Amino acid sequence: GESVGLHLPTLSVQEGDNSIINCAYSNSASDYFIWYKQESGKGPQFIIDIRSNMDKRQGQRVTVLLNKTVKHLSLQIAATQPGDSAVYFCAEKPTSGTYKYIFGTGTRLKVLA
Amino acid sequence: NAGVTQTPKFQVLKTGQSMTLQCAQDMNHEYMSWYRQDPGMGLRLIHYSVGAGITDQGEVPNGYNVSRSTTEDFPLRLLSAAPSQTSVYFCASSAGTGEYYEQYFGPGTRLTVT
Numbered sequence: 001g002e003s004v005g006l007h008l009p010t011l012s013v014q015e016g017d018n019s020i021i022n023c024a025y026s027n028s029a030s031d032y033f034i035w036y037k038q039e040s041g042k043g044p045q046f047i048i049d050i051r052s053n054m055d056k057r058q059g060q061r062v063t064v065l066l067n068k069t070v071k072h073l074s075l076q077i078a079a080t081q082p083g084d085s086a087v088y089f090c091a092e093k094p095t096s097g098t099y100k101y102i103f104g105t106g107t108r109l110k111v112l113a
Numbered sequence: 114n115a116g117v118t119q120t121p122k123f124q125v126l127k128t129g130q131s132m133t134l135q136c137a138q139d140m141n142h143e144y145m146s147w148y149r150q151d152p153g154m155g156l157r158l159i160h161y162s163v164g165a166g167i168t169d170q171g172e173v174p175n176g177y178n179v180s181r182s183t184t185e186d187f188p189l190r191l192l193s194a195a196p197s198q199t200s201v202y203f204c205a206s207s208a209g210t211g212e213y214y215e216q217y218f219g220p221g222t223r224l225t226v227t
Contacts, residue, residue, distance in 0.1 A: 043117075043203050043218030044156070089155065099146065099163075100172060103155030
């Protein structure tokens, strides 16, 4: 909901441009990462995932890059559309906690017409 | 398929009241979980279940109970509501009990405790 999105960093992009959303993860032992999209008033929606043995993974209009050296994850959205406006957050899975993902707080993406 | 459903969508409770948040999924998923989402914080795991009859605690279990009598349903009970439990609650499920399965989230329940 909107109250959850207060005080989030915001990225504003023009429609048709590419968007890059960044995430710094906390645990060097994490072996699996996921990007979620959350629209206002809805639950998180899976976008794309990547395992730690990969540096890059592509989906439809989205690419995730993983830099384990600096513990950094990014989500690239090509040709951003108004429907991409949402909060995006990453999740990491530490190897020591099977089901206990660590979720980031998110970035709000605003697409300008 | 309806996916993951949650009821109610909104709820207001007084301190000390108890209630149950309902969660159901029709995908025959083994794994189900409950999270809370608070401003400025990422999702935090409350309880989870890897199958009917099996539940375990997550990161923030205090004040909440769960049970899993069927594969489909995973209710979350607030025993004695406190203002600190004001939050948005999400239920999620995934197909496998392994570590790399996509989680499907419900639409959430917005709970206010006064």
